[in-house]
Amino acid sequence: MARSTSNDAQALFHSLRSAYSATPTSLKIIDLYVVFAVLTAAIQVVYVAIVGSFPFNSFLSGVLSCIGTAVLAVCLRIQVNKENKEFKDLPPERAFADFVLCNLVLHLVIMNFLG
Amino acid sequence: MQAEQTEWGEKSKSGTMYLQFYINENGDKVYTTKKESPLGLATESAHPARFSPDDNRARNTCVIITAASLGLSPSNSYKFSFQLCNDCKVFQVITFVCLQAFQRVVIGWDKDVESSQVTAVSCLSTMATRNLGGFLVLILAFTICGAATVFQPISDSHRSTALELFVPAGGSFGSLEETYEAVRSFEILGIDKKPDISSTACPSVLETLGSSSSTPKDLLYALRVNSILKCNVNEELLKGIVPRLKAAVNDASSLLEFYYSIGSLVLIKDQSSDADVLLVDADGIFHSIKALSQSDGRWRYGSNNPESSTFAAGLAFEALAGVISLASSEVDQSMIGTLKNDILKLFDSIEKYDDGAFYFDEKAVDARVHHGPLSTTSSVVRGFTAFAAVTSENLKLPGDKILGLAKFFLGIGIPGDTNDFFNQIDSLACLENNRVSVPLIVSLPITVLSLTKKDQLKVRVNTVLGSDAPPLTVKLVRASISGSRDISIESQDLKFDKESGSHVLDVLPKTLDVGKYVFVFEVVLHDSEHEEVFATGGQTQVPIFITGVIKIDSAEIAVLDSDLGSIETQKKLDLAGENVVSLSANHLQKLRLSFQLTTPLGQVFKPHQAFLKLRHETKVEHIFVVGNSGKFEIVLDFLGLVEKLFYLSGSYDIQLTVGDAVMENSFLEAIGHIELDLPEAPEKAPHPPLQPVDPYSKYGPKAEITHIFRSPEKLPPKELSLVFLGLTLVPFIGFLVGLLRLGVNLKNFPSSAVPATFAILFHLGIAAVLFLYLLFWLKLDLFTTLKALGFLGVFLLAVGHRILSHLASTSAKLKSA
Numbered sequence: 001m002a003r004s005t006s007n008d009a010q011a012l013f014h015s016l017r018s019a020y021s022a023t024p025t026s027l028k029i030i031d032l033y034v035v036f037a038v039l040t041a042a043i044q045v046v047y048v049a050i051v052g053s054f055p056f057n058s059f060l061s062g063v064l065s066c067i068g069t070a071v072l073a074v075c076l077r078i079q080v081n082k083e084n085k086e087f088k089d090l091p092p093e094r095a096f097a098d099f100v101l102c103n104l105v106l107h108l109v110i111m112n113f114l115g
Numbered sequence: 116m117q118a119e120q121t122e123w124g125e126k127s128k129s130g131t132m133y134l135q136f137y138i139n140e141n142g143d144k145v146y147t148t149k150k151e152s153p154l155g156l157a158t159e160s161a162h163p164a165r166f167s168p169d170d171n172r173a174r175n176t177c178v179i180i181t182a183a184s185l186g187l188s189p190s191n192s193y194k195f196s197f198q199l200c201n202d203c204k205v206f207q208v209i210t211f212v213c214l215q216a217f218q219r220v221v222i223g224w225d226k227d228v229e230s231s232q233v234t235a236v237s238c239l240s241t242m243a244t245r246n247l248g249g250f251l252v253l254i255l256a257f258t259i260c261g262a263a264t265v266f267q268p269i270s271d272s273h274r275s276t277a278l279e280l281f282v283p284a285g286g287s288f289g290s291l292e293e294t295y296e297a298v299r300s301f302e303i304l305g306i307d308k309k310p311d312i313s314s315t316a317c318p319s320v321l322e323t324l325g326s327s328s329s330t331p332k333d334l335l336y337a338l339r340v341n342s343i344l345k346c347n348v349n350e351e352l353l354k355g356i357v358p359r360l361k362a363a364v365n366d367a368s369s370l371l372e373f374y375y376s377i378g379s380l381v382l383i384k385d386q387s388s389d390a391d392v393l394l395v396d397a398d399g400i401f402h403s404i405k406a407l408s409q410s411d412g413r414w415r416y417g418s419n420n421p422e423s424s425t426f427a428a429g430l431a432f433e434a435l436a437g438v439i440s441l442a443s444s445e446v447d448q449s450m451i452g453t454l455k456n457d458i459l460k461l462f463d464s465i466e467k468y469d470d471g472a473f474y475f476d477e478k479a480v481d482a483r484v485h486h487g488p489l490s491t492t493s494s495v496v497r498g499f500t501a502f503a504a505v506t507s508e509n510l511k512l513p514g515d516k517i518l519g520l521a522k523f524f525l526g527i528g529i530p531g532d533t534n535d536f537f538n539q540i541d542s543l544a545c546l547e548n549n550r551v552s553v554p555l556i557v558s559l560p561i562t563v564l565s566l567t568k569k570d571q572l573k574v575r576v577n578t579v580l581g582s583d584a585p586p587l588t589v590k591l592v593r594a595s596i597s598g599s600r601d602i603s604i605e606s607q608d609l610k611f612d613k614e615s616g617s618h619v620l621d622v623l624p625k626t627l628d629v630g631k632y633v634f635v636f637e638v639v640l641h642d643s644e645h646e647e648v649f650a651t652g653g654q655t656q657v658p659i660f661i662t663g664v665i666k667i668d669s670a671e672i673a674v675l676d677s678d679l680g681s682i683e684t685q686k687k688l689d690l691a692g693e694n695v696v697s698l699s700a701n702h703l704q705k706l707r708l709s710f711q712l713t714t715p716l717g718q719v720f721k722p723h724q725a726f727l728k729l730r731h732e733t734k735v736e737h738i739f740v741v742g743n744s745g746k747f748e749i750v751l752d753f754l755g756l757v758e759k760l761f762y763l764s765g766s767y768d769i770q771l772t773v774g775d776a777v778m779e780n781s782f783l784e785a786i787g788h789i790e791l792d793l794p795e796a797p798e799k800a801p802h803p804p805l806q807p808v809d810p811y812s813k814y815g816p817k818a819e820i821t822h823i824f825r826s827p828e829k830l831p832p833k834e835l836s837l838v839f840l841g842l843t844l845v846p847f848i849g850f851l852v853g854l855l856r857l858g859v860n861l862k863n864f865p866s867s868a869v870p871a872t873f874a875i876l877f878h879l880g881i882a883a884v885l886f887l888y889l890l891f892w893l894k895l896d897l898f899t900t901l902k903a904l905g906f907l908g909v910f911l912l913a914v915g916h917r918i919l920s921h922l923a924s925t926s927a928k929l930k931s932a
Contacts, residue, residue, distance in 0.1 A: 025859075029854060029859065032850055032853040032854065032857065036849060036850035036853075039846035039849070040846045040847070043842050044839075047842075051835065052831070054830065091923040091926075091927075092923075092926075093919035093920070093922050093923040094923070096919065097916075100881065104884055104908075107888055111888045111889075111891050112897060114892055
């Protein structure tokens with residue numbers, strides 16, 4: 001039973017990989033960006049777990065900037081993805097412009113809160 | 116108790132203190148003990164006079180202590196009185212020490228006081244300074260409530276005050292009116308300062324008399340000054356003024372105009388030998404002045420002035436007296452008679468004080484010129500004495516009213532204002548020689564007699580200015596203990612002692628014990644004709660204190676057991692000497708103190724104050740009154756007193772105070788110590804009162820404040836933080852590597868020039884915003900950031916819109932194509 005599950009897991013993993021390689025490059029870039037942001041947030045959380053949350057505002061701003069930008073990137077991916085029927089009429093440049101603007105506002109707030 | 120100490124204030128003093136001072140030529144104050152300065156003038160006492168009149172412990176029918184004339188500070192010399200309560204239980208312990216010291220002062224220093232007044236009491240403000248010289252001195256003249264006060268005639272202190280008051284500012288006195296006040300006061304008091312005043316005043320006098328624009332008022336005062344200073348005024352000058360004055364008299368319509376012009380004419384008559392000043396139409400002038408009078412004896416100032424004034428009545432009397440003396444033919448006698456009736460009617464409106472002083476006062480308050488009782492009364496006195504001097508018949512005014520007027524002026528003491536001083540002295544001079552009746556003042560230099568020193572009772576009878584009286588005998592009608600009806604002495608005559616000029620009762624009768632007495636004196640003139648000339652005022656009541664040494668014996672202190680009453684410790688005390696007794700007791704025992712007091716004549720003595728004070732080492736004090744039932748005894752039952760003593764155990768100082776006004780040896784003795792052992796205070800016991808803090812301690816250094824700062828947070832070691840900084844950058848590097856692996860390219864970058872620039876600007880704009888954020892984090896504040904961000908944002912929006920729309924259109928073209 002274990003072997004079949006491991007075989008199943010392997011088969012699942014392979015199919016995921018092959019399906020993923022079919023996605024367009026721009027989406028892959030966005031995915032990579034999201035992964036990067038989340039990893040950065042994780043490292044900060046580990047740091048706080050070790051050291052303690054003394055300047056709590058700094059911790060929050062750091063973590064929230066990463067998470068925020070990840071969320072915005074996910075929104076961008078949704079809007080740019082051609083397979084989404086809802087956003088068919090939205091030009092991807094417009095989505096990108098929104099992404100940039102929202103990021104700038106987010107980072108203004110983050111910078112203020114950073115202390 | 117300590118808060119009440121200052122209520123008694125400070126008292127003024129008399130010249131019986133030794134330290135005097137005088138002002139020498141350079142204007143410096145020189146201290147001496149002599150009575151006369153090298154300049155020939157009287158020295159003044161160096162001790163200031165102070166007083167606090169707001170004593171609120173007055174009870175009815177108590178001893179009134181009235182201050183008679185004072186020491187020499189002119190600023191507060193008016194009559195003042197405050198009341199001491201005989202029965203007041205809450206009496207200051209201190210004042211009895213004061214009274215004891217008072218006995219010493221009086222007995223020691225009262226001899227041959229020919230000028231200064233009465234008895235001095237040194238009053239101390241704290242017990243601690245008992246032995247120091249910090250005295251505050253009272254002047255007392257005793258009286259019973261509502262009865263007479265002892266008045267003193269004019270004395271040397273008046274003379275020295277006059278010199279102090281009438282100081283010419285810058286060489287001259289100012290107006291002629293002030294000059295007249297000054298020189299007249301000096302003349303009456305016998306102070307010879309004429310040379311330097313004449314030199315400044317006479318030129319002014321001559322100028323006023325010579326000027327043709329001088330008003331009658333100026334002329335009047337110039338002539339008055341001249342009559343005293345005797346400036347060499349030309350006869351022609353005087354004669355030249357006469358027609359002007361006569362014209363003024365004839366044209367006069369108001370009282371003041373009459374007064375000034377007639378007064379000037381009278382003075383010219385005295386100063387010039389042959390000036391023709393007689394008034395032809397004396398009757399007419401008399402009539403026109405008389406027309407201004409009112410039915411109650413007062414006068415109006417003018418015919419169109421409806422208000423009547425007593426001051427104006429005095430002026431009118433003087434003016435009418437002047438008319439009578441200047442009349443060329445006899446004035447109608449009936450008019451003089453009506454004037455006499457007017458004066459009598461005015462005297463009906465006289466007011467009086469309780470101590471026998473009579474005075475006149477204005478009813479209507481005139482807003483322009485307000486004349487107080489002093490100036491009103493002195494105006495009336497001048498008026499009626501001037502009138503009495505010119506009429507041939509006698510003006511029948513009651514003698515006691517004249518004496519009352521004299522008492523009013525003397526009762527003022529020494530005024531501090533030049534105007535008041537002049538009014539007082541001038542009126543007294545008028546009364547001294549008036550033709551109605553001359554008041555004689557009965558005064559006593561001392562009213563406290565000591566049995567131990569065998570003092571003699573002395574009485575002086577003088578005129579108001581201090582001159583000798585005609586031959587008379589002073590009788591002591593009776594003497595009785597104040598408050599009782601028993602008569603101690605009856606009908607004794609006092610012998611006249613020529614040297615001191617006073618009447619002396621040689622020996623006090625042996626039956627006089629210590630205490631407060633009321634002596635009643637009567638003056639009997641030897642010559643019966645003098646009875647009409649002098650006013651003696653019938654019987655005068657004077658309160659006298661007779662003091663003596665009170666014997667204290669069989670004094671003992673004992674500690675008793677509460678239940679059985681048996682004596683545990685008993686010690687004999689010698690209250691006249693030093694005692695240091697050491698006792699100990701606990702709360703179950705009692706403390707008993709007893710002693711006996713006897714007067715010199717062997718009677719039992721009841722002092723005003725007998726207090727026992729227990730003072731704890733923490734300075735908390737408790738005072739108990741020693742009861743009297745034949746002998747003095749106090750029993751302190753500690754069982755009942757535990758709560759009152761605030762449960763404080765430890766060593767208590769015992770102090771006994773016994774004092775009275777007539778006790779010469781009043782004492783405040785520290786008897787010793789008692790160790791008290793009291794139980795512990797329960798939870799809800801009252802705390803002992805806070806002791807007063809030394810007021811200067813608030814200026815000393817305060818306790819140091821230790822500041823406690825928030826301990827800084829423990830920061831992680833620097834290396835760890837740096838490591839994690841590096842770790843944070845790792846995903847970024849991973850992102851870049853991933854991008855490369857995905858085959859990121861810049862193919863979509865526009866190649867033509869314009870879009871390319873926009874593209875570059877777009878990226879630069881984003882970079883600029885991020886750089887701005889970095890600066891914001893490092894050093895900028897939000898407002899500058901937002902301002903910069905506004906500009907950058909607008910730019911970025913514009914550029915971004917251009918490039919992105921260009922890209923969108925390109926891709927759309929590609930799609931459609």
